[in-house]
Amino acid sequence: MLVLQLAIVVVVLVAVAAVSLAQSAATFNRVEGRRVTALAEQLAGSQTLRFGIRHPAPAEVLAPLLQTTLTQSGVTSITVADVDGRIIGATNPTTIGDKMTMGDPRVAEGRGWSGELRVDEEQELVSQVPVLSQGTDLNNRADGSLGARIGTVMVGERSPSVLERLRGASSYLAIYLGIACLLGLLGSWLLARRIKRQTLGLEPREIVGLAEHREAMLYGLAEGVVALDPQLRVTLVNDVGRRLLDLPTDAVGRSLRELGIEGRLREVLAGEHDGDAARDAVVVRRGRVLVMNRMDVAKDGRSLGSVTTLRDRTExxxxxxxxxxxxxxxxxxxxxxxxxxxxxxxxxxxxxxxxxxxxxxxxxxxxxxxxxxxxxxxxxxxxxxxxxxxxxxxxxxxxxxxxxxxxxxxxxxxxxxxxxxxxxxxxxxxxxxxxxxxxxxxxxxxxxxxxxxxxxxxxxxxxxxxxxxxxxxxxxxxxxxxxxxxxxxxxxxxxxxxxxxxxxxxxxxxxxxxxxxxxxxxxxxxxxxxxxxxxxxxx
CATH class of the missing domain: 3.30.565.10 (Histidine kinase-like ATPase, C-terminal domain)
Structure with missing residues (x-):
């Protein structure tokens, strides 16, 4: 039981850590997604960027703008591609001339997109925004009509690792998990000790063996057996006892009064008699002559109830x-x-x-x-x-x-x-x-x-x-x-x-x-x- 409880504690802690990671990832995607999208839209609406895309040497014109934006914003990468998707400017010069990976085919149709992409062998949260020809804002021309797409801006922020997310979830998460682990271990140990005392030091497999032996003994007896608790509720009755007393199948847990047992039979079962009356007491129950023997059961001075055996003496x-x-x-x-x-x-x-x-x-x-x-x-x-x-x-x-x-x-x-x-x-x-x-x-x-x-x-x-x-x-x-x-x-x-x-x-x-x-x-x-x-x- 102790091993099982410890396994449950570990599973709970892992689940808590997973939830913390999921919350951290959701927070990162929500906050950083908005930031890179806003930055990409800002760059896409820049006249300098439009001019650089149309310049015969776009890499030289765009490099200062991209580097300055990178330094000021703290993002991981900024990439600009022409209308054909070929990179013409980037904070990583080695990628110039390569084909930009589009997160959604609709980006080529002038739609924006944000999500995770693998950029320069790293997983990044990126936002891809189309760059339109003229216009007072990102989507409209001065006359209100939609401009033609002349390129694409992609701003990316590197996704944190699992360890970084754990640290980012809470600065005290490791301490919290450690304290929870210690409390779980201590509680499991104390609970196991208490159950061990209550089960008289028996292991679960030994308890199962005792229960099986008890069932085999009780239902293999030719005599009836009825056990009552101190409140005169039936705690155990075998098939022979149920037949001799004509009890219902759901007799266990019900009191003698609920079962309609009164008179001499109740007196013998409840012990409401003088000393020797509990031995070989004769009771007539619904056409049967029964001989009953009752014994009180106690443990450490505490009454646990009684056990009564019944024999059919009719024959x-x-x-x-x-x-x-x-x-x-x-x-x-x-x-x-x-x-x-x-x-x-x-x-x-x-x-x-x-x-x-x-x-x-x-x-x-x-x-x-x-x-x-x-x-x-x-x-x-x-x-x-x-x-x-x-x-x-x-x-x-x-x-x-x-x-x-x-x-x-x-x-x-x-x-x-x-x-x-x-x-x-x-x-x-x-x-x-x-x-x-x-x-x-x-x-x-x-x-x-x-x-x-x-x-x-x-x-x-x-x-x-x-x-x-x-x-x-x-x-x-x-x-x-x-x-x-x-x-x-x-x-x-x-x-x-x-x-x-x-x-x-x-x-x-x-x-x-x-x-x-x-x-x-x-x-x-x-x-x-x-x-x-x-x-x-x-x-």
Whole structure:
């Protein structure tokens, strides 16, 4: 950069010198051109000159006049030619008898001309004026008619050299150029030092290499990267980050507010949260479950902004949902095993003490309870997957001393497999959360309970799960889904994606999910989604 700046300074100085030369040349041509023209016109109108041109020995007659004029005027040369253009008198006697060089053919027709010509091996500014026969002035006779041309007068002034023009442009031009050169050198050196410090001592080619490596790294990552300055303006975002956040192509340079980023996403990107919230923060953004990690960037104690990485956990959440169903099945089998083991121990004890009639009564009671539960669920819920899920959840809830009830207003027909799976996911997550909340608040005097109600019409399905738990804190009621909390996490302040997945499924099905607190304690989660009935032939 220093070499480039010095080259620019030199070019500027050369340009200034060229302009000075051009101005000097223009001034010389204007001033001296007028002077030699005036002198040539004066000589052309002299009677002595007319007489000398017509004299048989013109050189002897014209020599004193030309020499005197040369001495008085200070011009370089004076030359007189006859009507044929042959030199008959000159301040340089060696040119007498030669042919005068005409600057313009119209001079032979009686016209004047001024310009530069090469005279005696030197470049001169000359003026050529015709000498007319009689007349009171240069162009007219006494009677007003134009006189006949009898010769030509040429007065010349030597053109100065480049060095002479530089000296003539200004007596201090060299000093000015020298001072300008020194200032340019000093300024270039100081500017180069400052840029060197700002670029951490890197040369331009090294900066280009870093930029190329940065681009390759950022756009080669499978994760999204978003960088913000201290004013929350986007300074960098790669293609993955732009896709995950659904940002426009001109997002760089715009603030979060201009991009329409609000709520939980803005809090994470801007760092408006408590310490650990910047690590693995779960955010739902337009149908995607995102995991975000934010880090502040500072240099020499000065904040430069922040960098946030984003990972799309939507597919992972789907896998977790599938794993959750397997885990739920495992828990169901374990709960049923525990329940059956208790019942077998009871039967075994009754047999050992000889209470055979009690064994029969006990087995009959168990059978009636199971048939009653099966009949209650299957009579109201005709979709086998959802019915099986509710019966399984009933065993798990009973193990935790929570009564799982199916509302009498429940009605659900058979569904398409994809919709049935989504309904089962929503019901399973809501019931699990409700059982967790109810189990924490149950007492012998106030048994814990969870009630499920499924309502279906021609276009939609509504799922409502009520519990006897402590309810949801009012400040979390509107944010719990957007923040990705589960009901248990809402009480403990941890993060999860259970309710976030429920909202994602509902919105994908054209619905929504909401939570309200019951008057007598507990919470009610209501999920709605559209439904496409199974064709008649498949029912």
């Amino acid at each position: 992972l959440a789907q896998l977790e949902r599938e794993l959750g169903s397997f885990r739920s099945s495992t828990e169901l089998l374990r709960a049923q095993t525990h329940e059956f083991a208790n019942q077998l121990h009871t039967i075994s004890g009754l047999i050992q003490i000889g209470e055979y009639d009690e064994v029969v009564s006990y087995v009959g009671a168990l059978n009636r309870y199971r048939e009653s539960l099966d009949l209650t669920v299957t009579r109201r819920v005709h979709d086998t997957a959802v019915a099986a899920l509710l019966m399984a959840k009933s065993s798990v809830a009973a193990e935790r001393r929570v009564e799982l009830r199916v509302s009498e207003r429940t009605t659900l027909q058979r569904l398409a497999p994809e919709l049935s799976a989504d309904i089962a996911t929503v019901v399973g997550n809501l019931v699990d959360n409700a059982v967790d909340a109810a189990a924490q608040s149950g007492t012998p005097l106030s048994p814990a309970w969870v009630e499920v109600e499924l309502r279906q019409d021609a276009t939609s399905i509504e799922i409502e799960v009520r519990d006897s738990g402590p309810g949801v804190a009012p400040e979390l009621a509107q944010e719990v889904f957007a923040h990705g909390f589960t009901t248990k996490a809402a009480a403990e302040g941890e993060r999860g994606i259970g309710l976030a997945m429920i909202r994602l499924i509902c919105r994908r099905r054209g619905g929504e999910v909401a939570v309200t607190n019951l008057d007598d304690g507990g919470a009610a989660f209501v999920a709605r989604m559209s439904v496409q009935p199974l064709p008649e032939g498949a029912r």
